[in-house]
Amino acid sequence: MTVVLDAGALVAIERRDMDFIAYLRAAQRRKIPIRTSAAVVAQVWRDGARQAELARQLPAINQRPLDSDTARAIGGLLGESRAADVVDGHVALLCAPGDAVFTSDTGDIQHLLDSRRVTALVERV
Secondary structure (H helix, E strand, O other): OOEEEOHHHHHHHHOOOHHHHHHHHHHHHOOOOEEEEHHHHHHHOOOOOOOHHHHHHHHHOEEEOOOHHHHHHHHHHHHHHOOOOHHHHHHHHHOOOOOEEEEOOHHHHHHHHHHHOOOOEEEEO
């Protein structure tokens, strides 16, 4: 199992959602990998001085780059699913069966996972 974070999850960290931060810390203690897309970080990041909690948490989160091979895979997924959001597409590609993805955009992420035929837990944050 891996924990995958979408933009809503990073916003929850930034807003100091202590329940969610406690969940992430518990996952870290249990050695559960936590990952996100570098594009998700770009969506949320504005100023490290004002986003201190997010800045503290990011080093423990594996940030996957969006390279040319990944870009083609995302484009294929978006075409197949008739979706348009590149970042959501990358988040969906980061998920494997049995993973948990935390997002404020549950419908779009679930649609992309369904298109991939990947069963993951999609949780609203």
